Amino acid sequence: MLELRRLRLLAEFARRGSIAATAAALGYTPSAVSQQLAALEREARVPLLDRTARSAELTDAGRRLAERAEEILGLVETVEAELSAQADAPSGRIVVTAFPTAAVAFAPALARSLGEHPGLTFVLRQTAPGTGIRQVQSGEVDIALIDDWTGKVPDQAPAALEFFHLRRDPLVLVVPEAHPMSDPGRPVDLERLREEPWMAAPPGEPSRQAVERLLDTVGGARPVPWEFEGLHTILSLVARGIGITAVPALALAAGDRGVAVRRIPECTLAREVYAVTRTASVRRPSVAVTLRAIYAAARDVQPTPPEGGAEGRSGGAPAD
Known part of the structure:
Protein backbone atom coordinates (compact mmCIF):
# COMPACT_ATOMS: atom_id res chain seq x y z
CA MET A 1 0.00 0.00 0.00
CA LEU A 2 1.42 3.38 -1.02
CA GLU A 3 1.31 5.96 1.75
CA LEU A 4 -0.18 9.36 0.84
CA ARG A 5 2.38 11.33 2.84
CA ARG A 6 5.20 9.72 0.90
CA LEU A 7 3.42 10.28 -2.40
CA ARG A 8 3.25 13.97 -1.53
CA LEU A 9 7.00 13.96 -0.91
CA LEU A 10 7.60 12.33 -4.29
CA ALA A 11 5.38 14.88 -6.06
CA GLU A 12 7.23 17.69 -4.32
CA PHE A 13 10.58 16.17 -5.29
CA ALA A 14 9.42 16.09 -8.92
CA ARG A 15 8.65 19.83 -8.69
CA ARG A 16 11.78 20.90 -6.78
CA GLY A 17 14.34 18.64 -8.43
CA SER A 18 16.44 17.86 -5.36
CA ILE A 19 16.13 16.32 -1.92
CA ALA A 20 17.52 19.46 -0.27
CA ALA A 21 14.96 21.73 -1.96
CA THR A 22 12.14 19.32 -1.13
CA ALA A 23 13.20 19.24 2.52
CA ALA A 24 13.41 23.04 2.70
CA ALA A 25 9.97 23.44 1.11
CA LEU A 26 8.22 21.03 3.44
CA GLY A 27 10.12 21.67 6.65
CA TYR A 28 11.92 18.32 6.87
CA THR A 29 15.59 17.45 7.06
CA PRO A 30 17.17 16.11 3.86
CA SER A 31 17.86 12.87 5.69
CA ALA A 32 14.18 12.46 6.57
CA VAL A 33 13.10 13.10 2.98
CA SER A 34 15.63 10.58 1.69
CA GLN A 35 14.47 7.96 4.17
CA GLN A 36 10.80 8.47 3.31
CA LEU A 37 11.46 8.24 -0.42
CA ALA A 38 13.44 5.05 0.16
CA ALA A 39 10.46 3.66 2.08
CA LEU A 40 8.19 4.58 -0.83
CA GLU A 41 10.51 2.67 -3.18
CA ARG A 42 10.11 -0.40 -0.98
CA GLU A 43 6.33 0.00 -1.06
CA ALA A 44 6.34 0.44 -4.84
CA ARG A 45 8.87 -2.40 -5.31
CA VAL A 46 10.67 -0.51 -8.08
CA PRO A 47 13.49 2.06 -8.05
CA LEU A 48 12.03 5.57 -8.08
CA LEU A 49 15.22 7.62 -7.76
CA ASP A 50 18.55 7.29 -9.47
CA ARG A 51 20.98 8.36 -6.75
CA THR A 52 24.60 9.45 -6.99
CA ALA A 53 26.93 10.74 -4.29
CA ARG A 54 25.83 14.33 -4.91
CA SER A 55 22.39 14.21 -6.50
CA ALA A 56 19.26 12.23 -7.19
CA GLU A 57 16.82 12.23 -10.08
CA LEU A 58 13.63 10.38 -10.91
CA THR A 59 13.73 7.15 -12.83
CA ASP A 60 11.11 6.55 -15.54
CA ALA A 61 9.02 4.70 -12.98
CA GLY A 62 9.50 7.57 -10.54
CA ARG A 63 8.24 10.09 -13.08
CA ARG A 64 5.15 8.01 -13.82
CA LEU A 65 4.39 7.59 -10.12
CA ALA A 66 4.95 11.32 -9.48
CA GLU A 67 2.42 12.16 -12.20
CA ARG A 68 -0.06 9.71 -10.73
CA ALA A 69 0.65 11.04 -7.25
CA GLU A 70 -0.61 14.48 -8.30
CA GLU A 71 -3.83 12.88 -9.56
CA ILE A 72 -4.24 10.74 -6.43
CA LEU A 73 -3.62 13.62 -4.03
CA GLY A 74 -6.03 15.84 -5.97
CA LEU A 75 -8.72 13.17 -5.86
CA VAL A 76 -8.25 12.65 -2.11
CA GLU A 77 -8.55 16.39 -1.52
CA THR A 78 -11.69 16.54 -3.65
CA VAL A 79 -13.30 13.76 -1.61
CA GLU A 80 -12.29 15.46 1.64
CA ALA A 81 -13.77 18.74 0.39
CA GLU A 82 -17.04 17.02 -0.54
CA LEU A 83 -17.27 15.44 2.89
CA SER A 84 -16.39 18.61 4.77
CA ALA A 85 -18.94 20.54 2.68
CA GLN A 86 -21.59 18.62 4.60
CA ALA A 87 -20.48 20.29 7.82
CA ASP A 88 -22.74 22.95 9.29
CA ALA A 89 -19.95 25.46 9.94
CA PRO A 90 -16.34 26.00 8.81
CA SER A 91 -13.83 24.53 11.21
CA GLY A 92 -10.23 23.45 11.45
CA ARG A 93 -7.02 25.24 10.55
CA ILE A 94 -6.75 27.44 7.46
CA VAL A 95 -3.33 28.75 6.40
CA VAL A 96 -3.01 31.77 4.11
CA THR A 97 0.25 33.18 2.82
CA ALA A 98 0.56 36.68 1.36
CA PHE A 99 3.09 39.12 -0.03
CA PRO A 100 3.89 41.70 2.69
CA THR A 101 1.74 44.65 1.57
CA ALA A 102 -1.33 42.43 1.16
CA ALA A 103 -0.77 40.88 4.58
CA VAL A 104 -0.68 44.32 6.21
CA ALA A 105 -3.60 45.68 4.19
CA PHE A 106 -5.99 42.74 4.54
CA ALA A 107 -5.17 41.44 8.04
CA PRO A 108 -7.53 43.72 10.05
CA ALA A 109 -10.59 42.92 7.92
CA LEU A 110 -9.75 39.21 7.83
CA ALA A 111 -9.35 39.06 11.59
CA ARG A 112 -12.74 40.70 12.13
CA SER A 113 -14.55 38.59 9.55
CA LEU A 114 -13.07 35.20 10.37
CA GLY A 115 -13.36 35.87 14.09
CA GLU A 116 -17.09 35.21 13.66
CA HIS A 117 -16.29 31.51 13.12
CA PRO A 118 -15.13 30.13 16.48
CA GLY A 119 -14.36 26.70 15.06
CA LEU A 120 -11.88 28.13 12.58
CA THR A 121 -8.18 28.64 13.34
CA PHE A 122 -6.76 31.24 10.96
CA VAL A 123 -3.03 31.55 10.20
CA LEU A 124 -1.67 34.38 8.02
CA ARG A 125 1.98 34.26 6.96
CA GLN A 126 4.10 36.61 4.88
CA THR A 127 6.04 35.00 2.08
CA ALA A 128 8.87 35.85 -0.28
CA PRO A 129 7.97 36.82 -3.87
CA GLY A 130 7.31 33.91 -6.18
CA THR A 131 6.76 31.28 -3.49
CA GLY A 132 3.01 31.50 -2.88
CA ILE A 133 1.91 29.42 -5.87
CA ARG A 134 4.41 26.66 -5.06
CA GLN A 135 3.25 26.57 -1.45
CA VAL A 136 -0.37 26.14 -2.50
CA GLN A 137 0.54 23.49 -5.03
CA SER A 138 2.55 21.50 -2.48
CA GLY A 139 -0.20 21.71 0.14
CA GLU A 140 1.87 23.78 2.58
CA VAL A 141 -0.83 26.47 2.59
CA ASP A 142 -4.50 26.56 1.64
CA ILE A 143 -4.61 29.99 -0.05
CA ALA A 144 -1.92 32.34 -1.34
CA LEU A 145 -2.30 36.03 -2.03
CA ILE A 146 0.02 36.86 -4.91
CA ASP A 147 0.81 39.87 -7.07
CA ASP A 148 1.44 39.77 -10.82
CA TRP A 149 3.10 42.61 -12.74
CA THR A 150 3.20 40.66 -16.01
CA GLY A 151 -0.45 39.77 -16.58
CA LYS A 152 0.64 36.23 -17.46
CA VAL A 153 0.82 34.32 -14.16
CA PRO A 154 -2.69 32.75 -14.20
CA ASP A 155 -2.19 31.49 -17.75
CA GLN A 156 1.15 29.88 -16.89
CA ALA A 157 0.08 28.23 -13.63
CA PRO A 158 -0.71 24.52 -13.18
CA ALA A 159 -4.26 23.47 -14.11
CA ALA A 160 -4.90 22.18 -10.58
CA LEU A 161 -4.92 25.73 -9.23
CA GLU A 162 -7.72 28.29 -9.31
CA PHE A 163 -7.14 32.05 -9.42
CA PHE A 164 -9.53 34.65 -8.03
CA HIS A 165 -8.85 38.23 -9.11
CA LEU A 166 -9.04 40.61 -6.16
CA ARG A 167 -8.02 44.05 -7.40
CA ARG A 168 -5.77 46.11 -9.64
CA ARG A 271 0.01 44.88 -10.57
CA GLU A 272 -2.90 42.47 -10.37
CA VAL A 273 -3.65 40.87 -7.02
CA TYR A 274 -5.02 37.32 -6.86
CA ALA A 275 -6.05 34.71 -4.32
CA VAL A 276 -4.86 31.25 -5.38
CA THR A 277 -6.04 27.91 -4.06
CA ARG A 278 -6.22 24.34 -5.22
CA THR A 279 -9.32 23.68 -7.31
CA ALA A 280 -10.03 20.55 -5.29
CA SER A 281 -10.26 22.55 -2.03
CA VAL A 282 -12.57 25.38 -3.14
CA ARG A 283 -15.64 23.60 -1.75
CA ARG A 284 -14.17 23.12 1.72
CA PRO A 285 -16.19 25.36 4.07
CA SER A 286 -13.04 26.75 5.71
CA VAL A 287 -11.54 27.68 2.33
CA ALA A 288 -14.82 29.04 0.95
CA VAL A 289 -15.48 31.32 3.92
CA THR A 290 -11.87 32.55 3.90
CA LEU A 291 -12.04 33.35 0.19
CA ARG A 292 -15.21 35.38 0.80
CA ALA A 293 -13.46 37.27 3.61
CA ILE A 294 -10.47 37.96 1.36
CA TYR A 295 -12.76 39.26 -1.38
CA ALA A 296 -14.42 41.62 1.09
CA ALA A 297 -11.08 42.82 2.47
CA ALA A 298 -9.72 43.50 -1.01
CA ARG A 299 -12.87 45.38 -1.99
CA ASP A 300 -13.11 47.52 1.11
CA VAL A 301 -9.52 48.59 1.73
CA GLN A 302 -8.92 52.08 0.31
CA PRO A 303 -5.21 52.94 0.46
CA THR A 304 -5.63 55.94 -1.87
CA PRO A 305 -8.54 58.25 -2.74
CA PRO A 306 -11.05 56.80 -5.22
CA GLU A 307 -10.85 57.76 -8.90
Missing part, protein backbone atom coordinates in the same frame (compact mmCIF):
# COMPACT_ATOMS: atom_id res chain seq x y z
CA ASP A 169 -3.06 47.92 -7.70
CA PRO A 170 -1.68 50.99 -9.55
CA LEU A 171 1.67 52.66 -9.04
CA VAL A 172 1.36 56.02 -7.21
CA LEU A 173 3.78 58.81 -6.39
CA VAL A 174 4.65 59.35 -2.71
CA VAL A 175 6.39 62.50 -1.47
CA PRO A 176 6.93 64.10 1.97
CA GLU A 177 4.13 66.31 3.24
CA ALA A 178 6.34 69.39 2.93
CA HIS A 179 7.28 68.63 -0.68
CA PRO A 180 5.95 71.10 -3.30
CA MET A 181 4.40 68.22 -5.23
CA SER A 182 2.26 67.33 -2.21
CA ASP A 183 -0.14 70.13 -3.21
CA PRO A 184 -3.10 68.40 -4.94
CA GLY A 185 -3.68 71.59 -6.93
CA ARG A 186 -0.30 71.28 -8.62
CA PRO A 187 -0.12 68.85 -11.59
CA VAL A 188 2.30 65.96 -11.20
CA ASP A 189 5.28 66.65 -13.45
CA LEU A 190 7.64 63.67 -13.59
CA GLU A 191 10.21 65.59 -15.62
CA ARG A 192 10.63 68.06 -12.76
CA LEU A 193 11.12 65.12 -10.41
CA ARG A 194 13.85 63.41 -12.42
CA GLU A 195 16.68 64.84 -10.34
CA GLU A 196 14.99 64.26 -6.99
CA PRO A 197 16.50 61.69 -4.58
CA TRP A 198 14.44 58.63 -5.50
CA MET A 199 14.23 55.58 -3.22
CA ALA A 200 13.27 52.11 -4.35
CA ALA A 201 13.60 48.41 -3.68
CA PRO A 202 16.80 46.63 -4.80
CA PRO A 203 17.33 45.84 -8.50
CA GLY A 204 15.31 42.90 -9.72
CA GLU A 205 12.37 43.54 -7.40
CA PRO A 206 9.11 44.06 -9.37
CA SER A 207 8.38 47.40 -7.68
CA ARG A 208 11.90 48.62 -8.56
CA GLN A 209 11.38 47.61 -12.19
CA ALA A 210 8.10 49.53 -12.19
CA VAL A 211 9.83 52.68 -10.89
CA GLU A 212 12.50 52.38 -13.57
CA ARG A 213 9.86 51.95 -16.28
CA LEU A 214 8.03 54.99 -14.93
CA LEU A 215 11.13 57.16 -15.09
CA ASP A 216 11.98 55.85 -18.54
CA THR A 217 8.85 57.60 -19.80
CA VAL A 218 10.52 60.96 -19.07
CA GLY A 219 13.97 60.03 -20.29
CA GLY A 220 15.15 58.23 -17.20
CA ALA A 221 16.67 59.63 -14.04
CA ARG A 222 19.98 59.51 -12.23
CA PRO A 223 20.64 56.21 -10.43
CA VAL A 224 18.45 55.60 -7.41
CA PRO A 225 20.62 56.79 -4.50
CA TRP A 226 18.86 54.75 -1.82
CA GLU A 227 17.85 51.09 -1.97
CA PHE A 228 15.94 49.41 0.85
CA GLU A 229 14.27 46.07 1.40
CA GLY A 230 10.61 46.55 2.21
CA LEU A 231 8.21 49.15 0.88
CA HIS A 232 7.17 50.17 4.39
CA THR A 233 10.77 51.05 5.21
CA ILE A 234 10.91 53.21 2.09
CA LEU A 235 7.67 54.97 3.01
CA SER A 236 8.92 55.72 6.51
CA LEU A 237 12.00 57.37 5.02
CA VAL A 238 9.89 59.43 2.62
CA ALA A 239 7.91 60.64 5.64
CA ARG A 240 11.19 61.87 7.13
CA GLY A 241 11.88 63.95 4.04
CA ILE A 242 14.83 61.86 2.82
CA GLY A 243 13.50 61.33 -0.70
CA ILE A 244 10.54 60.40 -2.87
CA THR A 245 9.27 57.14 -4.32
CA ALA A 246 6.61 55.42 -6.36
CA VAL A 247 4.96 52.31 -4.91
CA PRO A 248 1.87 50.18 -5.50
CA ALA A 249 -1.07 51.90 -3.82
CA LEU A 250 -1.76 48.92 -1.55
CA ALA A 251 1.53 49.59 0.24
CA LEU A 252 -0.11 52.68 1.77
CA ALA A 253 -2.95 50.78 3.44
CA ALA A 254 -1.23 50.94 6.83
CA GLY A 255 -1.85 54.69 6.88
CA ASP A 256 1.75 55.94 6.77
CA ARG A 257 1.88 59.40 8.33
CA GLY A 258 3.87 62.29 6.98
CA VAL A 259 3.53 61.49 3.29
CA ALA A 260 1.40 62.79 0.44
CA VAL A 261 0.08 60.46 -2.26
CA ARG A 262 -0.42 61.58 -5.84
CA ARG A 263 -1.86 59.76 -8.79
CA ILE A 264 0.44 59.69 -11.80
CA PRO A 265 -1.21 61.00 -14.99
CA GLU A 266 -1.38 58.54 -17.88
CA CYS A 267 0.51 55.91 -15.89
CA THR A 268 -0.66 52.37 -16.66
CA LEU A 269 1.88 50.60 -14.46
CA ALA A 270 0.05 48.35 -12.02
CA GLY A 308 -11.96 61.34 -9.36
CA GLY A 309 -11.65 62.08 -5.65
CA ALA A 310 -9.38 64.56 -3.96
CA GLU A 311 -5.79 63.61 -3.48
CA GLY A 312 -4.07 64.29 -0.22
CA ARG A 313 -2.09 63.14 2.75
CA SER A 314 -1.96 59.69 4.28
CA GLY A 315 -2.58 59.85 8.00
CA GLY A 316 -5.06 57.24 9.14
CA ALA A 317 -6.11 53.65 8.74
CA PRO A 318 -7.78 52.56 5.51
CA ALA A 319 -11.54 52.28 5.34
CA ASP A 320 -12.61 48.67 5.72
Whole structure:
Protein backbone atom coordinates (compact mmCIF):
# COMPACT_ATOMS: atom_id res chain seq x y z
CA MET A 1 0.00 0.00 0.00
CA LEU A 2 1.42 3.38 -1.02
CA GLU A 3 1.31 5.96 1.75
CA LEU A 4 -0.18 9.36 0.84
CA ARG A 5 2.38 11.33 2.84
CA ARG A 6 5.20 9.72 0.90
CA LEU A 7 3.42 10.28 -2.40
CA ARG A 8 3.25 13.97 -1.53
CA LEU A 9 7.00 13.96 -0.91
CA LEU A 10 7.60 12.33 -4.29
CA ALA A 11 5.38 14.88 -6.06
CA GLU A 12 7.23 17.69 -4.32
CA PHE A 13 10.58 16.17 -5.29
CA ALA A 14 9.42 16.09 -8.92
CA ARG A 15 8.65 19.83 -8.69
CA ARG A 16 11.78 20.90 -6.78
CA GLY A 17 14.34 18.64 -8.43
CA SER A 18 16.44 17.86 -5.36
CA ILE A 19 16.13 16.32 -1.92
CA ALA A 20 17.52 19.46 -0.27
CA ALA A 21 14.96 21.73 -1.96
CA THR A 22 12.14 19.32 -1.13
CA ALA A 23 13.20 19.24 2.52
CA ALA A 24 13.41 23.04 2.70
CA ALA A 25 9.97 23.44 1.11
CA LEU A 26 8.22 21.03 3.44
CA GLY A 27 10.12 21.67 6.65
CA TYR A 28 11.92 18.32 6.87
CA THR A 29 15.59 17.45 7.06
CA PRO A 30 17.17 16.11 3.86
CA SER A 31 17.86 12.87 5.69
CA ALA A 32 14.18 12.46 6.57
CA VAL A 33 13.10 13.10 2.98
CA SER A 34 15.63 10.58 1.69
CA GLN A 35 14.47 7.96 4.17
CA GLN A 36 10.80 8.47 3.31
CA LEU A 37 11.46 8.24 -0.42
CA ALA A 38 13.44 5.05 0.16
CA ALA A 39 10.46 3.66 2.08
CA LEU A 40 8.19 4.58 -0.83
CA GLU A 41 10.51 2.67 -3.18
CA ARG A 42 10.11 -0.40 -0.98
CA GLU A 43 6.33 0.00 -1.06
CA ALA A 44 6.34 0.44 -4.84
CA ARG A 45 8.87 -2.40 -5.31
CA VAL A 46 10.67 -0.51 -8.08
CA PRO A 47 13.49 2.06 -8.05
CA LEU A 48 12.03 5.57 -8.08
CA LEU A 49 15.22 7.62 -7.76
CA ASP A 50 18.55 7.29 -9.47
CA ARG A 51 20.98 8.36 -6.75
CA THR A 52 24.60 9.45 -6.99
CA ALA A 53 26.93 10.74 -4.29
CA ARG A 54 25.83 14.33 -4.91
CA SER A 55 22.39 14.21 -6.50
CA ALA A 56 19.26 12.23 -7.19
CA GLU A 57 16.82 12.23 -10.08
CA LEU A 58 13.63 10.38 -10.91
CA THR A 59 13.73 7.15 -12.83
CA ASP A 60 11.11 6.55 -15.54
CA ALA A 61 9.02 4.70 -12.98
CA GLY A 62 9.50 7.57 -10.54
CA ARG A 63 8.24 10.09 -13.08
CA ARG A 64 5.15 8.01 -13.82
CA LEU A 65 4.39 7.59 -10.12
CA ALA A 66 4.95 11.32 -9.48
CA GLU A 67 2.42 12.16 -12.20
CA ARG A 68 -0.06 9.71 -10.73
CA ALA A 69 0.65 11.04 -7.25
CA GLU A 70 -0.61 14.48 -8.30
CA GLU A 71 -3.83 12.88 -9.56
CA ILE A 72 -4.24 10.74 -6.43
CA LEU A 73 -3.62 13.62 -4.03
CA GLY A 74 -6.03 15.84 -5.97
CA LEU A 75 -8.72 13.17 -5.86
CA VAL A 76 -8.25 12.65 -2.11
CA GLU A 77 -8.55 16.39 -1.52
CA THR A 78 -11.69 16.54 -3.65
CA VAL A 79 -13.30 13.76 -1.61
CA GLU A 80 -12.29 15.46 1.64
CA ALA A 81 -13.77 18.74 0.39
CA GLU A 82 -17.04 17.02 -0.54
CA LEU A 83 -17.27 15.44 2.89
CA SER A 84 -16.39 18.61 4.77
CA ALA A 85 -18.94 20.54 2.68
CA GLN A 86 -21.59 18.62 4.60
CA ALA A 87 -20.48 20.29 7.82
CA ASP A 88 -22.74 22.95 9.29
CA ALA A 89 -19.95 25.46 9.94
CA PRO A 90 -16.34 26.00 8.81
CA SER A 91 -13.83 24.53 11.21
CA GLY A 92 -10.23 23.45 11.45
CA ARG A 93 -7.02 25.24 10.55
CA ILE A 94 -6.75 27.44 7.46
CA VAL A 95 -3.33 28.75 6.40
CA VAL A 96 -3.01 31.77 4.11
CA THR A 97 0.25 33.18 2.82
CA ALA A 98 0.56 36.68 1.36
CA PHE A 99 3.09 39.12 -0.03
CA PRO A 100 3.89 41.70 2.69
CA THR A 101 1.74 44.65 1.57
CA ALA A 102 -1.33 42.43 1.16
CA ALA A 103 -0.77 40.88 4.58
CA VAL A 104 -0.68 44.32 6.21
CA ALA A 105 -3.60 45.68 4.19
CA PHE A 106 -5.99 42.74 4.54
CA ALA A 107 -5.17 41.44 8.04
CA PRO A 108 -7.53 43.72 10.05
CA ALA A 109 -10.59 42.92 7.92
CA LEU A 110 -9.75 39.21 7.83
CA ALA A 111 -9.35 39.06 11.59
CA ARG A 112 -12.74 40.70 12.13
CA SER A 113 -14.55 38.59 9.55
CA LEU A 114 -13.07 35.20 10.37
CA GLY A 115 -13.36 35.87 14.09
CA GLU A 116 -17.09 35.21 13.66
CA HIS A 117 -16.29 31.51 13.12
CA PRO A 118 -15.13 30.13 16.48
CA GLY A 119 -14.36 26.70 15.06
CA LEU A 120 -11.88 28.13 12.58
CA THR A 121 -8.18 28.64 13.34
CA PHE A 122 -6.76 31.24 10.96
CA VAL A 123 -3.03 31.55 10.20
CA LEU A 124 -1.67 34.38 8.02
CA ARG A 125 1.98 34.26 6.96
CA GLN A 126 4.10 36.61 4.88
CA THR A 127 6.04 35.00 2.08
CA ALA A 128 8.87 35.85 -0.28
CA PRO A 129 7.97 36.82 -3.87
CA GLY A 130 7.31 33.91 -6.18
CA THR A 131 6.76 31.28 -3.49
CA GLY A 132 3.01 31.50 -2.88
CA ILE A 133 1.91 29.42 -5.87
CA ARG A 134 4.41 26.66 -5.06
CA GLN A 135 3.25 26.57 -1.45
CA VAL A 136 -0.37 26.14 -2.50
CA GLN A 137 0.54 23.49 -5.03
CA SER A 138 2.55 21.50 -2.48
CA GLY A 139 -0.20 21.71 0.14
CA GLU A 140 1.87 23.78 2.58
CA VAL A 141 -0.83 26.47 2.59
CA ASP A 142 -4.50 26.56 1.64
CA ILE A 143 -4.61 29.99 -0.05
CA ALA A 144 -1.92 32.34 -1.34
CA LEU A 145 -2.30 36.03 -2.03
CA ILE A 146 0.02 36.86 -4.91
CA ASP A 147 0.81 39.87 -7.07
CA ASP A 148 1.44 39.77 -10.82
CA TRP A 149 3.10 42.61 -12.74
CA THR A 150 3.20 40.66 -16.01
CA GLY A 151 -0.45 39.77 -16.58
CA LYS A 152 0.64 36.23 -17.46
CA VAL A 153 0.82 34.32 -14.16
CA PRO A 154 -2.69 32.75 -14.20
CA ASP A 155 -2.19 31.49 -17.75
CA GLN A 156 1.15 29.88 -16.89
CA ALA A 157 0.08 28.23 -13.63
CA PRO A 158 -0.71 24.52 -13.18
CA ALA A 159 -4.26 23.47 -14.11
CA ALA A 160 -4.90 22.18 -10.58
CA LEU A 161 -4.92 25.73 -9.23
CA GLU A 162 -7.72 28.29 -9.31
CA PHE A 163 -7.14 32.05 -9.42
CA PHE A 164 -9.53 34.65 -8.03
CA HIS A 165 -8.85 38.23 -9.11
CA LEU A 166 -9.04 40.61 -6.16
CA ARG A 167 -8.02 44.05 -7.40
CA ARG A 168 -5.77 46.11 -9.64
CA ASP A 169 -3.06 47.92 -7.70
CA PRO A 170 -1.68 50.99 -9.55
CA LEU A 171 1.67 52.66 -9.04
CA VAL A 172 1.36 56.02 -7.21
CA LEU A 173 3.78 58.81 -6.39
CA VAL A 174 4.65 59.35 -2.71
CA VAL A 175 6.39 62.50 -1.47
CA PRO A 176 6.93 64.10 1.97
CA GLU A 177 4.13 66.31 3.24
CA ALA A 178 6.34 69.39 2.93
CA HIS A 179 7.28 68.63 -0.68
CA PRO A 180 5.95 71.10 -3.30
CA MET A 181 4.40 68.22 -5.23
CA SER A 182 2.26 67.33 -2.21
CA ASP A 183 -0.14 70.13 -3.21
CA PRO A 184 -3.10 68.40 -4.94
CA GLY A 185 -3.68 71.59 -6.93
CA ARG A 186 -0.30 71.28 -8.62
CA PRO A 187 -0.12 68.85 -11.59
CA VAL A 188 2.30 65.96 -11.20
CA ASP A 189 5.28 66.65 -13.45
CA LEU A 190 7.64 63.67 -13.59
CA GLU A 191 10.21 65.59 -15.62
CA ARG A 192 10.63 68.06 -12.76
CA LEU A 193 11.12 65.12 -10.41
CA ARG A 194 13.85 63.41 -12.42
CA GLU A 195 16.68 64.84 -10.34
CA GLU A 196 14.99 64.26 -6.99
CA PRO A 197 16.50 61.69 -4.58
CA TRP A 198 14.44 58.63 -5.50
CA MET A 199 14.23 55.58 -3.22
CA ALA A 200 13.27 52.11 -4.35
CA ALA A 201 13.60 48.41 -3.68
CA PRO A 202 16.80 46.63 -4.80
CA PRO A 203 17.33 45.84 -8.50
CA GLY A 204 15.31 42.90 -9.72
CA GLU A 205 12.37 43.54 -7.40
CA PRO A 206 9.11 44.06 -9.37
CA SER A 207 8.38 47.40 -7.68
CA ARG A 208 11.90 48.62 -8.56
CA GLN A 209 11.38 47.61 -12.19
CA ALA A 210 8.10 49.53 -12.19
CA VAL A 211 9.83 52.68 -10.89
CA GLU A 212 12.50 52.38 -13.57
CA ARG A 213 9.86 51.95 -16.28
CA LEU A 214 8.03 54.99 -14.93
CA LEU A 215 11.13 57.16 -15.09
CA ASP A 216 11.98 55.85 -18.54
CA THR A 217 8.85 57.60 -19.80
CA VAL A 218 10.52 60.96 -19.07
CA GLY A 219 13.97 60.03 -20.29
CA GLY A 220 15.15 58.23 -17.20
CA ALA A 221 16.67 59.63 -14.04
CA ARG A 222 19.98 59.51 -12.23
CA PRO A 223 20.64 56.21 -10.43
CA VAL A 224 18.45 55.60 -7.41
CA PRO A 225 20.62 56.79 -4.50
CA TRP A 226 18.86 54.75 -1.82
CA GLU A 227 17.85 51.09 -1.97
CA PHE A 228 15.94 49.41 0.85
CA GLU A 229 14.27 46.07 1.40
CA GLY A 230 10.61 46.55 2.21
CA LEU A 231 8.21 49.15 0.88
CA HIS A 232 7.17 50.17 4.39
CA THR A 233 10.77 51.05 5.21
CA ILE A 234 10.91 53.21 2.09
CA LEU A 235 7.67 54.97 3.01
CA SER A 236 8.92 55.72 6.51
CA LEU A 237 12.00 57.37 5.02
CA VAL A 238 9.89 59.43 2.62
CA ALA A 239 7.91 60.64 5.64
CA ARG A 240 11.19 61.87 7.13
CA GLY A 241 11.88 63.95 4.04
CA ILE A 242 14.83 61.86 2.82
CA GLY A 243 13.50 61.33 -0.70
CA ILE A 244 10.54 60.40 -2.87
CA THR A 245 9.27 57.14 -4.32
CA ALA A 246 6.61 55.42 -6.36
CA VAL A 247 4.96 52.31 -4.91
CA PRO A 248 1.87 50.18 -5.50
CA ALA A 249 -1.07 51.90 -3.82
CA LEU A 250 -1.76 48.92 -1.55
CA ALA A 251 1.53 49.59 0.24
CA LEU A 252 -0.11 52.68 1.77
CA ALA A 253 -2.95 50.78 3.44
CA ALA A 254 -1.23 50.94 6.83
CA GLY A 255 -1.85 54.69 6.88
CA ASP A 256 1.75 55.94 6.77
CA ARG A 257 1.88 59.40 8.33
CA GLY A 258 3.87 62.29 6.98
CA VAL A 259 3.53 61.49 3.29
CA ALA A 260 1.40 62.79 0.44
CA VAL A 261 0.08 60.46 -2.26
CA ARG A 262 -0.42 61.58 -5.84
CA ARG A 263 -1.86 59.76 -8.79
CA ILE A 264 0.44 59.69 -11.80
CA PRO A 265 -1.21 61.00 -14.99
CA GLU A 266 -1.38 58.54 -17.88
CA CYS A 267 0.51 55.91 -15.89
CA THR A 268 -0.66 52.37 -16.66
CA LEU A 269 1.88 50.60 -14.46
CA ALA A 270 0.05 48.35 -12.02
CA ARG A 271 0.01 44.88 -10.57
CA GLU A 272 -2.90 42.47 -10.37
CA VAL A 273 -3.65 40.87 -7.02
CA TYR A 274 -5.02 37.32 -6.86
CA ALA A 275 -6.05 34.71 -4.32
CA VAL A 276 -4.86 31.25 -5.38
CA THR A 277 -6.04 27.91 -4.06
CA ARG A 278 -6.22 24.34 -5.22
CA THR A 279 -9.32 23.68 -7.31
CA ALA A 280 -10.03 20.55 -5.29
CA SER A 281 -10.26 22.55 -2.03
CA VAL A 282 -12.57 25.38 -3.14
CA ARG A 283 -15.64 23.60 -1.75
CA ARG A 284 -14.17 23.12 1.72
CA PRO A 285 -16.19 25.36 4.07
CA SER A 286 -13.04 26.75 5.71
CA VAL A 287 -11.54 27.68 2.33
CA ALA A 288 -14.82 29.04 0.95
CA VAL A 289 -15.48 31.32 3.92
CA THR A 290 -11.87 32.55 3.90
CA LEU A 291 -12.04 33.35 0.19
CA ARG A 292 -15.21 35.38 0.80
CA ALA A 293 -13.46 37.27 3.61
CA ILE A 294 -10.47 37.96 1.36
CA TYR A 295 -12.76 39.26 -1.38
CA ALA A 296 -14.42 41.62 1.09
CA ALA A 297 -11.08 42.82 2.47
CA ALA A 298 -9.72 43.50 -1.01
CA ARG A 299 -12.87 45.38 -1.99
CA ASP A 300 -13.11 47.52 1.11
CA VAL A 301 -9.52 48.59 1.73
CA GLN A 302 -8.92 52.08 0.31
CA PRO A 303 -5.21 52.94 0.46
CA THR A 304 -5.63 55.94 -1.87
CA PRO A 305 -8.54 58.25 -2.74
CA PRO A 306 -11.05 56.80 -5.22
CA GLU A 307 -10.85 57.76 -8.90
CA GLY A 308 -11.96 61.34 -9.36
CA GLY A 309 -11.65 62.08 -5.65
CA ALA A 310 -9.38 64.56 -3.96
CA GLU A 311 -5.79 63.61 -3.48
CA GLY A 312 -4.07 64.29 -0.22
CA ARG A 313 -2.09 63.14 2.75
CA SER A 314 -1.96 59.69 4.28
CA GLY A 315 -2.58 59.85 8.00
CA GLY A 316 -5.06 57.24 9.14
CA ALA A 317 -6.11 53.65 8.74
CA PRO A 318 -7.78 52.56 5.51
CA ALA A 319 -11.54 52.28 5.34
CA ASP A 320 -12.61 48.67 5.72
